Amino acid sequence: MASLTTGAVQEIANLQREDGRQRLRELLKWKKFDEERDLRPSILLDFVYESLVFAVKKGFPWHAVALVIKISQDIFNDCKDLSVTKSVELLRNKLSKCETQLAQNHHLAFLDFLMDTFIRHHGLYQFVVRGEREVDCTVIELQVHTPPNPLPLSEGTDSQVWQYQQRMATLTGDENQKRISMLLLKETAYHETERRLDMLYKDFAVQDTGTLQRQVLEKVVQDAVRSQVEVLEEILLKEVQLSLEILELKLQQKTLPCPNTSPTLTNSPASTKTETTAGSSSKTSFARAPKGKKR
Known part of the structure; x- marks a missing residue:
């Protein structure tokens, strides 16, 4: 030792x-x-x-x-x-x-x-x-996801334009969803009308004793008309509500301010120079007019 x-x-x-x-x-x-x-x-x-x-x-x-x-x-x-x-x-x-x-x-x-x-x-x-020691070694392989390479700035979109596009896409999607809901509502109304008529026909068939009485026929017709009116009234109210919502979405699309990313031509130096040149030329021609008249 x-x-x-x-x-x-x-x-x-x-x-x-x-x-x-x-x-x-x-x-x-x-x-x-x-x-x-x-x-x-x-x-x-x-x-x-x-x-x-x-x-x-x-x-x-x-x-x-x-x-x-x-x-x-x-x-x-x-x-x-x-x-x-x-x-x-x-x-x-x-x-x-x-x-x-x-x-x-x-x-x-x-x-x-x-x-x-x-x-x-x-x-x-x-x-x-x-004592012998048990070594418990756990190895976990983790996959590292690197961020994607950014696109060139020339292919990018201005932030205001991107926000405008996103907002417009949201409004358009909501409008399409409302229109689909209206179509489904009409289809549901059609099936509901058919179901109620089938129930009336079944009740009428049970009460049929071989002789068609006037009062029974009138009652059946009244029930059928009342059922149709109730269904149509309910559907019309929902359609009106959906139509108002669709009009509101269209109004939001029309009034959504569009970002102006391109420079205006009215304030550019070239346009100012052009206007100045045009103004000076007009003054020159106007000043020379008397000479021509004198000649």
Whole structure:
């Protein structure tokens, strides 16, 4: 197991936690690993680094801090297959061999540290070190839809013209929908009239006793006429309403202001110049008229 020099231990102790962990890994000559996927080396590195920090805070000599690092690695690796009792026994044996290198107070402090950390969580450490981890990696392929390439500006439409076209298309679509509703209304009225007449004919057939009476015939005719009038009245009211709505849509189409995107010719410099030239020529011809008359 690799051991550190006192200078290396001092260097690690003066660094921040994460920098110190990575420097400790480099000095122990461990390969770089993924902290999230490789839990075994990550937990071992944490345990060894915490042992180093504990020894520095307790005032261990630098050579004793390096010895603490070596003992921590040995205990972590040697106790992965042992029970708690055997692990405690192994821990005491290793520390007893280092009594000459550690002061008694440091020896007891480090023993208490190992009992409160490693031995207390012995089962958890064994589970992480010995248990095989299942790696569940889900890969999802996402299709990226890039925005379409914009058309050249020469092929574009002015915003006011586009809004006018959209509004006109909406009004035209509403008008067509109203006309379709009127056709469906007439068809519905025709079927409703046929249905009511069929009901009257059925009632008349039931009441037919072989002799056609005048009162019965008059009643049948009156019922038929009343039924027709009710249907026509209802249909006419709906048709009038639809006609008004269609006229309103047509009026909106006629009064919708059309955007003027082309420049007017009345205010152009060319037209002004032309008018000025024409005016000057007329004045010239008018001024020369008396000379011709005098001649």
